[in-house]
Every structure is written in C-alpha cells, then in structure tokens.
C-alpha cells in the first residue's frame with residue numbers, strides 16, 4: 001500500500017482510507033457489529049491504516065473502531081469529528097445541530113475518546129462550521145488540545161476558504177475533508193491550490209459519488225427510507241441519466257485495463273494530486289479489497305489527460321448530495 005502524509009503533520013496514512021459512516025448511518029440499517037469489526041481489522045491486514053468516523057454517524061460507530069482496534073491502536077490513524085451534536089428532520093430535510101463553542105468541543109472530545117477507547121485522536125475535524133463561533137476561537141481550542149496531547153492534528157470539513165485561512169493562521173490545519181469525485185469537482189476551483197501552497201492534505205469523502213460511480217446502481221434502483229440516497233439529488237433518475245456518460249467512459253477504460261470502474265475512479269483521484277486521500281466507505285470485504293487495490297492502478301499521462309478532457313466536456317450534474 002502506498003502511503004501519503006497528512007499535510008504539515010508527520011502522520012503517514014495509507015493512500016486509500018476507509019470511511020466507517022455507512023456501517024451505522026445514512027445508507028440503511030446498521031450493519032452487523034462482528035462483521036464490521038472483522039472488516040475493520042481486515043482493512044488493517046490489507047495495509048489500510050486510515051479510518052474516518054464521527055459521533056453523528058451514531059455513537060456506536062466510534063465504539064466499533066474502539067473495539068476493532070483494541071491492542072493495535074498505535075498501528076492506525078483515526079479521524080473523528082466535532083461540531084455536529086445531533087440531527088433533526090425539519091420539513092423532511094435533515095438539519096444538523098451545530099456547536100463549536102470551546103466548552104462543548106471539550107465535552108465532545110471526551111465522549112469520542114471514551115468511545116474510541118483511546119487517549120488521543122490523530123486527526124480531529126470540525127465537521128461543519130458553527131456560525132456562532134469565530135474560526136480563531138475554534139483554532140485556539142485546537143491548539144490547546146494539541147498541547148494537551150488529546151489530538152495530534154486537526155482539520156475542517158466543508159468550510160469556506162476564508163474561514164479556513166483565518167483558522168489556519170492561528171493553528172495550522174493539516175487536512176481539509178470535503179466531497180470530491182468525478183461527479184463533484186468543485187474543490188478543484190480553489191481549494192487544491194490552497195492545499196498545495198500551504199501543505200495541507202485533502203481527504204476526499206464520498207469519492208465514489210455515494211456508490212454511483214461504481215456503476216452498480218441503476219436508475220430504477222430503490223433505496224429504503226432510512227437510506228439517504230432515497231432523497232439525494234444524485235440518485236434521481238434524470239440526474240443519473242445525465243451522469244451516465246461518466247459511467248460509460250470509466251467502464252470502458254476499466255475494461256481496457258482489466259480493473260473495475262471503482263478502481264479507475266479512485267486511481268484517478270490519487271493521480272489528480274499527491275495530497276489527496278480518498279476514503280471510500282464499504283460494508284463488504286470484497287469491495288474493501290477492490291477499493292484498496294486501486295492504489296496499484298497506474299494511469300498514464302495520456303489516460304489521465306483523456307479522462308480529464310472527457311470530464312471537462314461532459315455536462316455533469318454536480319448535485320452536492
């Protein structure tokens with residue numbers, strides 16, 4: 001497994017990580033605990049050392065990692081988050097309860113440390129910006145948590161660039177975690193340049209477009225009510241039809257190279273920038289192996305140019321969720 005560095009920290013992570021969200025949250029019923037623990041341990045055996053979780057994925061999600069990594073804590077890099085303290089449905093839309101006040105962050109981190117059965121977090125992300133707290137105040141709290149040894153590094157998720165710059169001046173950010181994939185390329189506009197300039201890692205979430213880019217979902221797919229994709233714009237038949245052209249291209253290239261569409265997608269992300277670390281989520285060991293193997297898929301300059309030029313030409317619907 002190839003390794004990448006988490007920005008300005010000296011933390012080395014596998015080029016492909018594993019997102020644990022779908023094991024408990026967003027994609028239907030909770031997965032079997034023992035199977036998920038085995039999957040997490042298997043990931044480590046396969047060379048993956050980077051795992052992403054959050055309290056809002058269900059407290060059981062952090063507990064899963066805590067239990068799976070008992071005895072091998074030092075071998076893994078855990079990213080968890082603060083700032084979303086709950087969710088509620090308001091007129092059929094899920095809304096986050098936000099709190100990044102210093103005293104709340106301190107309560108949130110103590111909860112995460114207990115559930116993860118650890119005394120430090122490798123990478124602590126602000127999950128979403130709290131409009132009532134200035135970035136400088138959040139960064140100051142992160143600086144204190146680093147000095148206290150409770151976190152090794154910190155980052156932000158889906159924060160505006162101006163906010164990131166202000167926070168970064170107070171306590172340097174090691175990673176930005178945002179959505180990025182062939183059907184969501186907005187980070188290319190300005191964030192990548194900032195990451196490059198400031199030596200910040202870019203952790204790409206939903207790198208498979210919530211599964212769409214694996215090519216394994218059809219436009220007559222139905223999702224259960226507790227699967228967020230039943231409401232997601234990306235899985236509406238007309239959006240899927242519009243984005244089918246992307247799938248056609250990657251499926252053809254996958255056939256030519258004797259790999260899978262998901263592997264082309266993840267390899268393309270790795271080749272875009274040396275600081276990108278995709279964290280695909282899966283609950284299935286075969287898919288875990290498939291996704292991790294993508295770090296071995298080489299794309300030539302010609303193949304990359306072809307993919308990028310094709311993506312530029314296509315009229316992709318970049319529905320965020």
Ligand SMILES: NC(=O)c1ccc[n+]([C@@H]2O[C@H](COP(=O)([O-])OP(=O)(O)OC[C@H]3O[C@@H](n4cnc5c(N)ncnc54)[C@H](OP(=O)(O)O)[C@@H]3O)[C@@H](O)[C@H]2O)c1
Nearest residue numbers: 019020021052205206207208209210211214280281282283
């Ligand atoms: N910071 C944030 O705000 C934020 C937001 C969303 C997600 N995240 C993080 O990013 C991680 C990944 O994002 P994501 O789960 O939203 O999207 P994703 O990785 O793009 O897609 C996950 C979905 O694709 C399926 N899948 C995975 N590998 C596959 C393969 N090789 N072939 C076919 N299907 C495959 C999974 O189903 P199976 O389980 O059935 O394989 C799952 O339903 C999450 O786990 C979470 O840790 C962070």
